[in-house]
Amino acid sequence: MPTGRAVSYLFDGLTQFTVDAHLAPALAARWDISPDGRTYTFHLRPHVTFHDGRTLQARDVVHSFERVLDPRTKGGRGWPLYPISGARAFAAGSTSTISGLSAPDDSTIRITLDTALAIFPKLLAMPVASIVPDSDTANSAEHPVGTGPWRFVQWKHDDYVLLAKNPSYWGGAPRIDSLEIRIVPEPSTAVAEFQASNVDLLYVPEAETERWEHTDEKSAFLVSAPALRLWYVAINCTRGPLKDPRVRQALNYAVDVRTMLQRLVGGRGTLAAGVIPPSLDGADTARPPYGYDPAKARALLAAAGYAKGFAVQLWVGQDETFQRIAQSIQAYLAAVGVRVALVQRDNSAAREASRHGDADLFIKDWYADYPDAEDFLDPLLVGANKGVGGNVSFYENPTVDQLVSRARTTADNAKRAALYQRADSVAFGDAPMIYLFFYNELYAVQPWIRGFKAPAIFNGQRFLDVSIVGPGEIASPTRDSVARDTTAPHR
């Protein structure tokens, strides 16, 4: 299926995320954790049926995880299951079973991890850990069968996906009959479809934000929520003058992030003072952002021996808003003597360069796979994840590495949050990136739609409580459409 979003409509995991990004039970009604934190026993919800009528059993879960990790699947995205003992060996093709995964009876799953991992239940809510029936064949990509609130009807590639409500959904049937996901690659066309009332819900494109928020009739449709999504400029800490933390701090002081947020992104966000979004445990909402202080930037550059500035390359992909931010950054940095050459490539080429460490600066975003500070700290800032692991700043600080790794095994939430907060704070001082902002997702919703909340995480809205009222009941009784380009890059 096209995206993680659509997967969440058709399938369930053992766990799931709520619309405001909290962990909740799903196919596992509850779970026990052994005192050493390494063994999880999941108790399956009874009487759950797949869309084809068969009853969910523990062996379906085993099969689902084996399928994802099976080297023949060639998926390459099985990492959320790697903490399970024996998962890596199985994925490498050297064993035929996953030693840490078993089904002692029809309704119980026992999972043993290599080391204690407090966030493990969150990893199981990711699309890749969705549960499929164990009889499924290669054809299931075209006719997926899950246990989710929506069952598959039709998928016209590059056109739309049509889903119908699952009347026997264990969480209660959805209140609308069908859900149509339109695939609209051109943002202006998606807006036209919304204005022609052909779609009920629109994911407002970044470039359209200002036009929507500053038009009264349009702003009436808007629903917004802070998303777990960070926009930043990765600074490659291994290249030339950028090795010096004072230089990296100077870059942070040199750009007026507040103005860029207002002017270029329609104010859709909160200034970042760290990588942890404010709504997650571990975020320090009292920590002030760097702030715009060109004099301080110049002083820091002079102290680092670059009073006359230096030249860097700023890489940017195809995203229009990123390109505009990049141009502004170029101007701001020129004012403190840093000469920025913009290198614009298609997304794939720009990403490749940044992962190989060939880009001095790279403007990008990061959005949460699961709602936990670890999903920001570990990939973006931990030394072991330099390059392909997500840390394209090539930042390495043993203190940060140690704090994050301690947090991983700490079961107590408050203690873990404190460790996260310290790690974020240490890295913030080292400035391995230009901290921009946490982005707010923005949706336009037709007046006849009730109960829609903007999800804080991509798979948090499953349209269970959404309903259609008033004239819409006559005009378009069974259609709920989401205009969104599923061809856009999505992790």
Place this chain on the structure above:
Amino acid sequence: MGTFLLRRLLLAIPTLAGVLVVVFALLYIAPGDPVMEMVGERADSATIAQLRRQLHLDEPRPKQFAAYATGVLRGDLGTSFITGRPIARDIAERFPKTLELACAAMLLAVVLGISVGVLTAAYPGGWLDRLTLAFTYLGISFPVYWVGLILILVFAMILRWLPPSGTGGLAFLVLPAFALGTRSIAFQARMTRSSMLEVLGSDYIRTARAKGLPRLAVLGRHALRNALIPVVTVIGLDFGSYLTGSILTETVFSWPGLGRYVVNAIGKRDLPAIQGSILFLSVVFVIVNIIADGAYAAVDPRVEFGR
């Protein structure tokens, strides 16, 4: 005619072999990495190395090319790195939509372009002629992307006569066909007009008029048939390019055709999908050109097959 076709088809083989080599070479020179696109942004080098091995991307280039070319010769275009679906099936699903759009645009261009061209040639310098001149200038100059967005704005958002995008009945075809066909309509109107004016000034037309033939018969039977010769060539070229490159129109109107498929595949560096569809589109282009040459010979008795 038979030998003509055979010769043209035989000549197509080296052309297509060249396309195969060039596309393969370009994809490996171009930056970007298919495996990186597959694994997402939080990967590890072991997984990447394993996938590279499984997809045979770690093998020497000539060996990779030989494997790919052998597959193609056996009629196997491979499977997508990203979706795992056979490329041939993806193409078979999308090409009919591209064909539908190209045919509709061409039909508009032929019907509107040629009739406007004939009408303006019949009354040169008249108000219709001058108005058409202005419109055809604009039609040729406007980028198709912009035309598409303006059509959506006017006919879907303001007048609400037609749906903005998507597929379904005939109504969904109208705007994209006009957007794609605008340039051709304008170009063919101008081609037909100038070609007609040239023919209308010739001696045999004067003869036809002198012997008292009705005006319509002169225009239609005598002038148009000869005036069409250059127009047919342009129709063939335009049709070939529509079948292979309506990417912008498909994007603006969310039309699920082959153009968008190729662009998406390039974005993901889905090598088999890119190679397979470009090879397929080259075959289409070659075939359309052969047909156009055949048609050219059919309308112009001076052209003989096999020369």
